[in-house]
Amino acid sequence: METVREPSSSASTPDATAVDLIIQAVGVEKTYDTGKIPVPALRGIDLQVRRGEMVAVMGPSGSGKTTLLNCLSGLDTVDAGTILIAGRELARLSDNERSEFRSRHMGFIFQLFNLIPVLTAVENVELPLLIAGVKPAEARRRAIEALEQVGLARWAGHKPAELSGGQQQRVAIARALANQPEIVWADEPTGNLDTQNAEEVLALMRELNRRNRQTFVIVTHDPRIGAACDRVIRMQDGLIVDDGHALAE
């Protein structure tokens, strides 16, 4: 396991008092050290995302998009820099605290859906609720509501293998949204879907974002997603080359 380095004292600290910012990253660096050649993946990223924004992160393969998402979401650690999510610095949390934070404040959508094959759709959706300590009956009610939101309530009792790719991704979205997280992280959510399903999933995410005012950070190659988002952040060689637009001070 990588160790978490404390941010250096010289690094500038994000302004925690800035208005309605849910993600604040300053000077984030990440290098993969395989023992042979160190590979810099993030080379000093500064980023701010407002609450309720839907942001696309785009760039060529190897530009550091997924690494950025992993670091921002606390799945991975950073070598330098500071990240505040909803005012909390994840690097200062223990593994258990970070897990708990994820279960209460974040949702994830993966390219390969990553549903648990032995659980039914509704069980997959209620999983983060149960982890977060929601009572089983309440978790089930909310999971069914989430499935209704993505139009899959009648498939609640089916296991992932019995669903199409598009349906599986909808279940994954329902799972990501079930605990009403403040932020949803999506890594190539349409990467494994055909055009029609991809458009449906995108429309669904957009609608949920607008309806629930949840922040979406989506790593994608798909220009349609970029076009549908409030902002597109472009990356190249571990740097943000275009952050879409400057935040209003």
Added chain:
Amino acid sequence: MNEVFGIPMSSLATVLAVAFFFCLAISGAIWVRRPILARIGMRNIPRRRVQTALVIVGLMLSTLIFAAALTTGTTLNRSITSEVYRLSGDVDELVVPSGGESEFAGPSPGVTFPEDVTATIRQVAAEEPLIDAVIPALWQPVPALNPRTGLSEPVVNLIGLDATAIESIGGLRDVDGQPIDLAGLPQDGVVLGESTAQQLDAQVGDRLTLYVESTTVDVNVAAIAPDWVLTGTLSTGGESGLAMPLVRAQELLGRPGEVSFIAVSNRGDARGGLQHSEEVTARLNQALEGTPYRAIPVKQRSVEQAEQAGESFASFFLIFGLFSVAAGLLLIFLIFALLAAERKPEMGTLRALGMKRRHLVAVFLLEGLGYNLIAALVGAVLGALVAFGIAGIMAQLIGEFLAIEPAWRPRDLVVAYTLGVVVTFLTVAVAAWRVSRLNIVSAVRDLPEPSLPRAGRRWLVFGVLGLLLGGLMLWGGKTADQLFLFAFGMSLLPLSLAAILRRFGVPPRPLYSLASALVLAYWLLPDSLHNRLFGRMEGDIEMFFLSGVMMVAASTVLIVWNADVLTLLVGAFGRSFRSWLPAVKIAVAYPLASRGRTGLTIAMFSLIIFSLVVMSTINANFMALFASDRAGAGWEIAASKPPTNPIPDFRQALADAGIDTGGITAVGRVLQMGPFQAQARQPGDSEWSNYPVSGIDRAFAQASDAPLQLRASGYDSDRAVWEAVSEDPTLAIVDANTLQSGGFGGGPVRFTIEGVERQGSTMQPVQIEIRSPLDNRVRQLTVIGVIDPQASMLFGIYVSERAFQELFPEPASITYYIDVAPGADAQALSRQIEAGLIPYGVQGTVIADEIAEQSSIARGFIRLIQGFMALGLVVGIAALGVVSFRAVVERRHQIGTLRAIGYRQSMVAASFLLESTIVTALGVLSGLVLGLLLSRLVLFSEDFNESFQFESLIIPWGQIAFFAGLALAVALLMAYVPARQASRVSIVEALRYE
């Protein structure tokens, strides 16, 4: 069985029950608190049915071993106990002349005492309601002949019984259950024991001839009764007999008013009387205080001995089964590593969704418990079946002496089941904790774990803890003189140091290679050097297990970090079989890439082959030593007889019987006292040891070809030493076992002489004392020779006949050793001697046949144990199955790619088969080499060398080839199905497969 490894079974069962319910409680609590974890865990079980079956096979083995060992113990215990109850009947105690340890005391042939003592016992019985009956008896072994059938028996136990007294316990009954009126028998009537009737082919109405002292007596078979102590069968597997009224026996044997023992029956039936034995024995001994007699609780003692025999067997099987259990535990680790690899993206997702590591551990724990509860059940049932198989083989080996009744007890299976579940649960917990450590990002994307230039902090923690523990063990082992602790500590130190250095970035390959080489070097130190460096310490059979585990662990680490040497071999192979080179390269590359699972599989095979090779090699060397041509000390025939009916002149007696003595070249006489009828010690020792003593005549000394391992200076030859001992009553020769201070085991018959100063084959004479436990008379002796273990027939302390008779006027038995001219038929002569000397009760044995029979029984037992140990191969095979099936799934995409670039189906299948073969072969080779090295070290160690002095190592190549071939063949068979699956993968589907 009441105990195993000295732990009471009831305590063990209680502790295990508590631990079992604790495991269930933990799992139940997880289930209740987080039902979703239980659902995930439980639903994983039926996902892949073949894999589930293999997992259950792997997990059941520990329980199977435990159940088989405990049930074998119970079978043996039940068999002996049944025989004890059958033979003892209602007799619970015997009153006999005191002397020796009560543990071994009993009536002796020819030793009698006044019948008046019965009055004392009857007086106690009158006051003590727990006593049912008091039956005085006179016993003497006599030869018997049935003239009708021409069959004879040299030893038939003639028992004279108080006919009135025996009625108080229901009297004698015949084989059909009809009462026999002993008092009402005709003057010459006898009741024949069932076995004696079979041996003589006698029936009611037959007239038998008994040879009593120098006369013959004809008796009439009035009835045939089941064998038991009062019809002459005094011990399990011992000779049968015949019964007659006491007065008639006293008259016949010339012992009026004398008895050999007084049998006492307690209130209750054969089994019920046992519970009063302690109380009654104490009461009788209180009454006998101050007299030269004492009461022995014979039935209780025999039942306890049965219990001990069962426990010994169970412990023996458990110890040898530990290798399989260890391999089974490795399999659990492997299984969970593979399950985790398969579910990596799921685990990563669960972690991404907020699950903590302990939740993943809980999921695996619950899944593991699901497998575990089923596997342990299957293991317990199969274990009982294996034990019944063992019982069948034992019945073939020793059925002649003891009827083996397969038996099982629910408690044994419950203990085995709970032990299996608890051991597996703990192992699963550790394995689950290990696999729950994952990089979330890599897991979610199903990428390999990132390789780090240095180990994490926990390695440092483990390393430091290992160093501390190792140091503590070294100190503890040295202080307490315990080799186990010391050697464990020595093995921990290099490995712990390597873990610490790895944390500081030292490259793993040289580090682990050096650490494992150091551990191997320690274990392969000759013990003389070890003793010089670290001092001499005590070790027992547990060292076999520890050495195996440590050497195999070190060797496996060394192999997996240096297996790329194989690529050189691959190059050489490729030059010869170019078209198969791609398959070979793939077959080598995959095991090298997965060090963990390859290492675990190698270690499993290595452990089992190691244990089998050590067992086979040590056994082969001992068999060659003890069953060599010199085992009989140059004698061809042993003619033994009881001390009664003495033979004044053996050759003359043969001539009188019409036997041609022309082919006999020498006859030597040896008077003997058994191991519990004589004792020995070194002057100054407080404790006496039970050890047999023999008195030899000059002819024995002159004609024996019994080489000496050591002889005192001043004697020109071994024969000179034998002759000196036969003539000088102050001298003695001892067998080589007396010099063995260390080594494994022990037992009630063991006498060790310390401080023998030797120089080459010369020794300084040593003083010892021997004693008769009957009257505690002691004789000082000077040991001037030690018998070479090749003359394995000779066991005990050898003195002159004169010295013997001064201490033991009445020998327990007399043996005439006979040597015959080359070409003479020893078997025919032996039969003639037995038939011709029937009046003297002589039993003839061809020594080579006797040694061959004993070797055959010993070999049978060794094979039985080896078969039991080979059960561990099932673990290795299950491991290969799990690994191979997993490999097919894991490499589906890669197989597609290989097929797309031109690999033929046969190449894909071949690479899978070859991969299994390489891994199995490495395991087998590692186990074989380590096993041979350890065997050599043990056989040529100082402890063994003191006694046995092996000249060269005998390697049982046949057996080793069989085990290695079996492992390889079954491994190939196991890999065949997945290899076939792999070769038939559709290219298009495989390329789409993620």
